[in-house]
Amino acid sequence: MAHRIKDIAAAIGAEAAGDLELRISGAAEPDQAGPEQLALAMTPAYAAGLARGKALAAMVWPGADWQSMGLKAAIFAPRGRLAMAGLTRLLDKGPRIAAGVHPTALIDPEAEIGEDAHIGPFVVIGAGARIGPGARIASHVVIGAGAVIAEQALLLEGVKIGRDVRIGARVICHPGAVVGSDGFSFVTPEKSGIEQIRETLGQRGEIAAQTWTRIHSLGSVTLGDDVEIGANATVDRGTIRNTMIGSGTKLDNLVHVGHNVQIGRDCLICGQVGIAGSSKIGDRVTLGGQCGVSDNIFVGDDVICGGATKIFTNVPAGRVMLGSPAVKMDLHVEMQKALRRLPRLFGRVAALEGGSGDADPK
Numbered sequence: 043m044a045h046r047i048k049d050i051a052a053a054i055g056a057e058a059a060g061d062l063e064l065r066i067s068g069a070a071e072p073d074q075a076g077p078e079q080l081a082l083a084m085t086p087a088y089a090a091g092l093a094r095g096k097a098l099a100a101m102v103w104p105g106a107d108w109q110s111m112g113l114k115a116a117i118f119a120p121r122g123r124l125a126m127a128g129l130t131r132l133l134d135k136g137p138r139i140a141a142g143v144h145p146t147a148l149i150d151p152e153a154e155i156g157e158d159a160h161i162g163p164f165v166v167i168g169a170g171a172r173i174g175p176g177a178r179i180a181s182h183v184v185i186g187a188g189a190v191i192a193e194q195a196l197l198l199e200g201v202k203i204g205r206d207v208r209i210g211a212r213v214i215c216h217p218g219a220v221v222g223s224d225g226f227s228f229v230t231p232e233k234s235g236i237e238q239i240r241e242t243l244g245q246r247g248e249i250a251a252q253t254w255t256r257i258h259s260l261g262s263v264t265l266g267d268d269v270e271i272g273a274n275a276t277v278d279r280g281t282i283r284n285t286m287i288g289s290g291t292k293l294d295n296l297v298h299v300g301h302n303v304q305i306g307r308d309c310l311i312c313g314q315v316g317i318a319g320s321s322k323i324g325d326r327v328t329l330g331g332q333c334g335v336s337d338n339i340f341v342g343d344d345v346i347c348g349g350a351t352k353i354f355t356n357v358p359a360g361r362v363m364l365g366s367p368a369v370k371m372d373l374h375v376e377m378q379k380a381l382r383r384l385p386r387l388f389g390r391v392a393a394l395e396g397g398s399g400d401a402d403p404k
Contacts (some may be wrong), residue, residue, distance in 0.1 A: 047099055047115045054128030060115030064099055084122030139178045204279060210267035218274040225278040225301025227257035
Protein backbone atom coordinates (compact mmCIF):
# COMPACT_ATOMS: atom_id res chain seq x y z
CA MET A 43 0.00 0.00 0.00
CA ALA A 44 1.35 3.41 -0.98
CA HIS A 45 1.15 6.44 1.30
CA ARG A 46 1.32 10.12 0.39
CA ILE A 47 4.07 12.20 1.95
CA LYS A 48 1.54 14.50 3.59
CA ASP A 49 -0.30 11.55 5.13
CA ILE A 50 2.91 10.11 6.57
CA ALA A 51 3.88 13.49 8.03
CA ALA A 52 0.43 13.90 9.59
CA ALA A 53 0.52 10.38 11.05
CA ILE A 54 3.82 10.96 12.84
CA GLY A 55 3.24 14.62 13.73
CA ALA A 56 6.07 15.96 11.56
CA GLU A 57 6.44 18.79 9.04
CA ALA A 58 6.99 18.09 5.35
CA ALA A 59 7.97 20.07 2.25
CA GLY A 60 8.00 19.59 -1.51
CA ASP A 61 5.65 17.35 -3.47
CA LEU A 62 3.32 16.27 -0.68
CA GLU A 63 1.27 14.11 -3.07
CA LEU A 64 4.26 11.91 -3.82
CA ARG A 65 3.54 8.30 -2.81
CA ILE A 66 5.89 5.84 -1.18
CA SER A 67 5.34 2.17 -0.38
CA GLY A 68 8.22 1.45 1.98
CA ALA A 69 11.36 2.71 3.69
CA ALA A 70 15.05 2.02 3.11
CA GLU A 71 18.52 3.21 4.01
CA PRO A 72 19.61 6.15 1.84
CA ASP A 73 22.06 4.35 -0.44
CA GLN A 74 19.61 1.48 -1.06
CA ALA A 75 16.36 3.41 -1.44
CA GLY A 76 14.46 3.30 -4.71
CA PRO A 77 12.04 5.86 -6.21
CA GLU A 78 9.05 4.43 -4.30
CA GLN A 79 10.82 4.22 -0.94
CA LEU A 80 11.33 6.82 1.75
CA ALA A 81 15.05 7.19 2.48
CA LEU A 82 15.88 7.45 6.18
CA ALA A 83 18.54 10.16 6.58
CA MET A 84 17.74 11.71 9.96
CA THR A 85 21.28 13.04 10.57
CA PRO A 86 23.84 14.72 8.28
CA ALA A 87 25.99 11.57 8.44
CA TYR A 88 23.51 9.88 6.09
CA ALA A 89 23.41 12.67 3.49
CA ALA A 90 26.12 11.13 1.29
CA GLY A 91 24.08 7.97 0.96
CA LEU A 92 21.25 9.86 -0.72
CA ALA A 93 23.48 10.58 -3.71
CA ARG A 94 24.16 6.87 -4.14
CA GLY A 95 20.50 5.90 -3.89
CA LYS A 96 17.51 6.69 -6.07
CA ALA A 97 15.07 8.03 -3.50
CA LEU A 98 12.75 10.89 -4.45
CA ALA A 99 11.76 11.55 -0.84
CA ALA A 100 13.52 11.25 2.49
CA MET A 101 13.07 11.70 6.20
CA VAL A 102 15.75 14.25 7.11
CA TRP A 103 16.97 16.36 10.02
CA PRO A 104 15.48 19.84 10.67
CA GLY A 105 17.09 22.49 8.50
CA ALA A 106 18.44 20.04 5.92
CA ASP A 107 18.86 21.45 2.40
CA TRP A 108 16.79 18.65 0.92
CA GLN A 109 16.48 20.21 -2.55
CA SER A 110 20.24 20.25 -3.05
CA MET A 111 20.18 16.50 -2.35
CA GLY A 112 18.05 15.94 -5.44
CA LEU A 113 14.86 15.14 -3.52
CA LYS A 114 11.31 16.03 -4.54
CA ALA A 115 9.95 15.88 -0.98
CA ALA A 116 11.19 15.73 2.58
CA ILE A 117 9.79 14.95 6.03
CA PHE A 118 11.59 16.66 8.92
CA ALA A 119 12.25 14.57 12.03
CA PRO A 120 13.42 16.56 15.09
CA ARG A 121 13.71 13.30 17.04
CA GLY A 122 14.70 10.64 14.54
CA ARG A 123 14.01 7.47 16.48
CA LEU A 124 10.61 8.72 17.62
CA ALA A 125 9.72 9.49 14.01
CA MET A 126 10.93 5.99 13.13
CA ALA A 127 8.49 4.53 15.64
CA GLY A 128 5.56 6.28 13.97
CA LEU A 129 6.74 5.47 10.45
CA THR A 130 7.32 1.78 11.11
CA ARG A 131 3.94 1.51 12.83
CA LEU A 132 2.32 2.99 9.72
CA LEU A 133 4.18 0.74 7.27
CA ASP A 134 4.12 -2.53 9.23
CA LYS A 135 1.57 -4.89 7.70
CA GLY A 136 1.82 -7.22 10.69
CA PRO A 137 1.53 -11.00 10.64
CA ARG A 138 -0.99 -12.54 8.29
CA ILE A 139 -3.36 -14.49 10.53
CA ALA A 140 -6.73 -15.11 8.93
CA ALA A 141 -9.83 -14.02 10.79
CA GLY A 142 -11.83 -16.72 12.55
CA VAL A 143 -10.67 -20.13 13.71
CA HIS A 144 -8.50 -22.29 11.47
CA PRO A 145 -9.94 -25.78 10.97
CA THR A 146 -6.81 -27.44 12.39
CA ALA A 147 -7.02 -25.54 15.70
CA LEU A 148 -7.96 -27.63 18.74
CA ILE A 149 -10.12 -25.61 21.11
CA ASP A 150 -11.67 -27.07 24.24
CA PRO A 151 -15.46 -26.68 24.33
CA GLU A 152 -15.19 -24.81 27.65
CA ALA A 153 -12.86 -22.16 26.20
CA GLU A 154 -14.27 -18.74 25.28
CA ILE A 155 -13.23 -17.04 22.04
CA GLY A 156 -13.87 -13.29 21.77
CA GLU A 157 -15.30 -11.45 18.81
CA ASP A 158 -13.03 -10.95 15.80
CA ALA A 159 -10.29 -13.18 17.24
CA HIS A 160 -7.82 -14.71 14.77
CA ILE A 161 -6.83 -18.30 15.60
CA GLY A 162 -4.17 -19.81 13.33
CA PRO A 163 -3.30 -23.39 12.31
CA PHE A 164 -2.57 -26.06 14.94
CA VAL A 165 -3.33 -23.78 17.89
CA VAL A 166 -4.32 -25.58 21.10
CA ILE A 167 -6.51 -23.78 23.66
CA GLY A 168 -7.28 -25.49 26.98
CA ALA A 169 -10.43 -25.75 29.05
CA GLY A 170 -11.71 -22.53 30.56
CA ALA A 171 -9.25 -20.32 28.68
CA ARG A 172 -10.61 -16.95 27.57
CA ILE A 173 -9.42 -15.21 24.42
CA GLY A 174 -10.28 -11.52 24.20
CA PRO A 175 -11.77 -9.59 21.29
CA GLY A 176 -9.42 -8.97 18.39
CA ALA A 177 -6.67 -11.21 19.78
CA ARG A 178 -4.41 -12.74 17.13
CA ILE A 179 -2.90 -16.16 17.76
CA ALA A 180 -0.44 -17.54 15.20
CA SER A 181 0.26 -21.17 14.37
CA HIS A 182 1.36 -23.77 16.93
CA VAL A 183 0.58 -21.60 19.95
CA VAL A 184 -0.48 -23.51 23.07
CA ILE A 185 -2.65 -21.79 25.69
CA GLY A 186 -3.15 -23.65 28.96
CA ALA A 187 -6.38 -24.25 30.85
CA GLY A 188 -7.81 -21.21 32.58
CA ALA A 189 -5.46 -18.73 30.91
CA VAL A 190 -6.87 -15.29 30.05
CA ILE A 191 -5.67 -13.43 26.95
CA ALA A 192 -7.01 -9.86 26.84
CA GLU A 193 -8.13 -7.88 23.81
CA GLN A 194 -5.84 -7.17 20.88
CA ALA A 195 -3.05 -9.41 22.21
CA LEU A 196 -0.68 -10.92 19.63
CA LEU A 197 0.87 -14.34 20.24
CA LEU A 198 3.27 -15.32 17.47
CA GLU A 199 4.39 -18.74 16.28
CA GLY A 200 5.16 -21.37 18.88
CA VAL A 201 4.35 -19.31 21.97
CA LYS A 202 3.45 -21.36 25.06
CA ILE A 203 1.15 -19.87 27.70
CA GLY A 204 0.81 -21.88 30.91
CA ARG A 205 -2.33 -22.60 32.87
CA ASP A 206 -4.07 -19.69 34.62
CA VAL A 207 -1.68 -17.08 33.18
CA ARG A 208 -3.18 -13.60 32.83
CA ILE A 209 -2.09 -11.57 29.81
CA GLY A 210 -3.13 -7.92 29.43
CA ALA A 211 -4.38 -5.95 26.47
CA ARG A 212 -2.15 -5.49 23.42
CA VAL A 213 0.57 -7.76 24.78
CA ILE A 214 2.96 -9.11 22.13
CA CYS A 215 4.72 -12.45 22.60
CA HIS A 216 7.34 -13.24 19.97
CA PRO A 217 8.03 -16.73 18.57
CA GLY A 218 9.02 -19.37 21.08
CA ALA A 219 8.32 -17.33 24.20
CA VAL A 220 7.16 -19.32 27.25
CA VAL A 221 5.03 -17.60 29.87
CA GLY A 222 4.09 -19.70 32.87
CA SER A 223 6.73 -22.43 33.03
CA ASP A 224 7.41 -23.86 36.49
CA GLY A 225 9.92 -22.06 38.68
CA PHE A 226 13.37 -23.51 39.34
CA SER A 227 12.86 -24.26 43.03
CA PHE A 228 14.40 -27.19 44.93
CA VAL A 229 15.38 -27.95 48.52
CA THR A 230 17.42 -30.59 50.39
CA PRO A 231 16.25 -32.29 53.61
CA GLU A 232 19.46 -31.20 55.33
CA LYS A 233 21.23 -27.84 55.01
CA SER A 234 22.73 -27.82 51.52
CA GLY A 235 26.22 -26.79 50.50
CA ILE A 236 24.72 -23.71 48.87
CA GLU A 237 23.13 -22.62 52.15
CA GLN A 238 26.41 -23.11 53.98
CA ILE A 239 28.27 -20.96 51.48
CA ARG A 240 25.68 -18.20 51.72
CA GLU A 241 26.11 -18.10 55.49
CA THR A 242 29.91 -18.30 55.60
CA LEU A 243 30.82 -16.66 52.28
CA GLY A 244 33.12 -19.46 51.27
CA GLN A 245 33.69 -21.85 54.16
CA ARG A 246 32.14 -25.31 54.02
CA GLY A 247 31.70 -27.97 56.64
CA GLU A 248 31.79 -31.68 55.91
CA ILE A 249 30.83 -32.39 52.30
CA ALA A 250 28.12 -35.03 52.08
CA ALA A 251 25.82 -36.40 49.42
CA GLN A 252 22.57 -34.51 48.99
CA THR A 253 19.39 -34.93 46.95
CA TRP A 254 16.98 -32.28 45.71
CA THR A 255 13.27 -32.18 46.48
CA ARG A 256 11.05 -30.23 44.10
CA ILE A 257 9.01 -27.26 45.32
CA HIS A 258 5.94 -27.06 43.09
CA SER A 259 4.71 -23.82 41.56
CA LEU A 260 1.21 -23.01 42.79
CA GLY A 261 1.21 -19.43 41.54
CA SER A 262 1.02 -18.23 37.96
CA VAL A 263 2.06 -15.19 35.89
CA THR A 264 0.34 -11.85 35.36
CA LEU A 265 1.37 -9.54 32.51
CA GLY A 266 0.04 -5.97 32.40
CA ASP A 267 -1.13 -4.14 29.30
CA ASP A 268 1.24 -3.37 26.40
CA VAL A 269 3.93 -5.75 27.65
CA GLU A 270 6.25 -7.28 25.02
CA ILE A 271 7.97 -10.64 25.49
CA GLY A 272 10.89 -11.41 23.14
CA ALA A 273 11.61 -14.56 21.18
CA ASN A 274 12.52 -17.56 23.35
CA ALA A 275 12.18 -15.51 26.53
CA THR A 276 10.83 -17.36 29.58
CA VAL A 277 8.78 -16.12 32.50
CA ASP A 278 8.41 -18.61 35.36
CA ARG A 279 5.23 -18.92 37.40
CA GLY A 280 5.33 -18.03 41.08
CA THR A 281 5.67 -20.51 43.91
CA ILE A 282 2.68 -19.15 45.85
CA ARG A 283 2.02 -15.63 44.55
CA ASN A 284 2.08 -14.75 40.87
CA THR A 285 5.17 -13.59 39.02
CA MET A 286 4.18 -10.12 37.76
CA ILE A 287 5.34 -7.82 34.95
CA GLY A 288 3.93 -4.29 34.91
CA SER A 289 2.24 -2.52 32.03
CA GLY A 290 4.47 -1.16 29.28
CA THR A 291 7.50 -3.27 30.17
CA LYS A 292 9.48 -4.77 27.28
CA LEU A 293 11.53 -7.99 27.45
CA ASP A 294 14.08 -8.72 24.74
CA ASN A 295 14.94 -12.13 23.28
CA LEU A 296 16.33 -14.83 25.60
CA VAL A 297 15.43 -13.04 28.82
CA HIS A 298 14.72 -15.25 31.83
CA VAL A 299 12.45 -14.01 34.62
CA GLY A 300 12.50 -16.34 37.63
CA HIS A 301 9.68 -17.37 39.95
CA ASN A 302 8.00 -14.75 42.16
CA VAL A 303 9.80 -11.87 40.43
CA GLN A 304 7.96 -8.54 40.44
CA ILE A 305 8.84 -6.14 37.60
CA GLY A 306 7.36 -2.64 37.53
CA ARG A 307 5.98 -0.52 34.72
CA ASP A 308 7.77 0.66 31.57
CA CYS A 309 11.00 -1.26 32.19
CA LEU A 310 13.41 -2.20 29.39
CA ILE A 311 14.99 -5.63 29.91
CA CYS A 312 17.56 -6.35 27.18
CA GLY A 313 18.77 -9.63 25.65
CA GLN A 314 20.08 -12.47 27.83
CA VAL A 315 19.21 -10.77 31.10
CA GLY A 316 18.54 -13.18 33.96
CA ILE A 317 16.49 -12.14 37.00
CA ALA A 318 16.60 -14.71 39.78
CA GLY A 319 13.66 -15.70 41.95
CA SER A 320 11.83 -13.32 44.28
CA SER A 321 13.67 -10.21 43.13
CA LYS A 322 11.76 -6.96 42.78
CA ILE A 323 12.44 -4.50 39.98
CA GLY A 324 10.98 -0.99 40.21
CA ASP A 325 9.39 1.17 37.52
CA ARG A 326 11.27 2.44 34.45
CA VAL A 327 14.34 0.30 35.12
CA THR A 328 16.72 -0.46 32.25
CA LEU A 329 18.86 -3.61 32.38
CA GLY A 330 21.39 -3.80 29.54
CA GLY A 331 22.23 -7.02 27.73
CA GLN A 332 23.50 -9.93 29.85
CA CYS A 333 22.78 -8.20 33.16
CA GLY A 334 22.19 -10.55 36.05
CA VAL A 335 20.10 -9.92 39.16
CA SER A 336 20.64 -12.20 42.15
CA ASP A 337 17.68 -13.65 44.02
CA ASN A 338 15.75 -11.63 46.62
CA ILE A 339 17.30 -8.37 45.41
CA PHE A 340 15.48 -5.02 45.20
CA VAL A 341 16.27 -2.64 42.31
CA GLY A 342 14.69 0.80 42.76
CA ASP A 343 12.80 2.95 40.28
CA ASP A 344 14.64 4.55 37.34
CA VAL A 345 17.84 2.51 37.79
CA ILE A 346 19.95 2.07 34.64
CA CYS A 347 22.42 -0.83 34.44
CA GLY A 348 24.95 -1.07 31.63
CA GLY A 349 25.53 -4.31 29.75
CA ALA A 350 26.82 -7.35 31.71
CA THR A 351 26.28 -5.67 35.08
CA LYS A 352 25.87 -8.20 37.89
CA ILE A 353 23.67 -7.07 40.76
CA PHE A 354 24.26 -8.89 44.05
CA THR A 355 22.92 -6.26 46.48
CA ASN A 356 19.99 -3.84 46.57
CA VAL A 357 20.22 -0.79 44.30
CA PRO A 358 18.65 2.53 45.40
CA ALA A 359 16.34 4.40 43.04
CA GLY A 360 17.92 6.49 40.29
CA ARG A 361 21.38 4.88 40.36
CA VAL A 362 23.40 4.22 37.19
CA MET A 363 25.32 0.96 37.65
CA LEU A 364 28.04 -0.94 35.80
CA GLY A 365 30.40 -3.85 36.37
CA SER A 366 30.59 -7.10 38.27
CA PRO A 367 29.87 -6.70 41.09
CA ALA A 368 27.74 -3.68 40.26
CA VAL A 369 28.99 -0.28 41.41
CA LYS A 370 28.03 3.25 40.40
CA MET A 371 29.10 3.85 36.81
CA ASP A 372 31.44 6.76 37.57
CA LEU A 373 33.21 4.66 40.22
CA HIS A 374 33.48 1.73 37.79
CA VAL A 375 35.15 3.99 35.22
CA GLU A 376 37.69 5.17 37.80
CA MET A 377 38.35 1.57 38.85
CA GLN A 378 39.05 0.58 35.26
CA LYS A 379 41.42 3.51 34.80
CA ALA A 380 43.28 2.46 37.94
CA LEU A 381 43.42 -1.14 36.75
CA ARG A 382 45.07 -0.09 33.47
CA ARG A 383 47.69 1.85 35.44
CA LEU A 384 48.68 -1.13 37.58
CA PRO A 385 51.46 -2.50 35.28
CA ARG A 386 53.22 0.88 35.29
CA LEU A 387 52.79 1.14 39.05
CA PHE A 388 54.31 -2.32 39.58
CA GLY A 389 57.22 -1.33 37.36
CA ARG A 390 57.89 1.84 39.33
CA VAL A 391 57.74 -0.02 42.64
CA ALA A 392 60.15 -2.67 41.35
CA ALA A 393 62.55 0.05 40.14
CA LEU A 394 62.46 1.76 43.53
CA GLU A 395 63.29 -1.58 45.17
CA GLY A 396 66.30 -1.92 42.89
CA GLY A 397 64.86 -4.70 40.76
CA SER A 398 64.75 -5.11 37.05
CA GLY A 399 61.59 -3.10 36.63
CA ASP A 400 59.54 -6.08 35.50
CA ALA A 401 56.11 -6.26 37.09
CA ASP A 402 55.54 -9.31 39.23
CA PRO A 403 52.03 -10.59 38.38
CA LYS A 404 51.76 -11.96 41.93
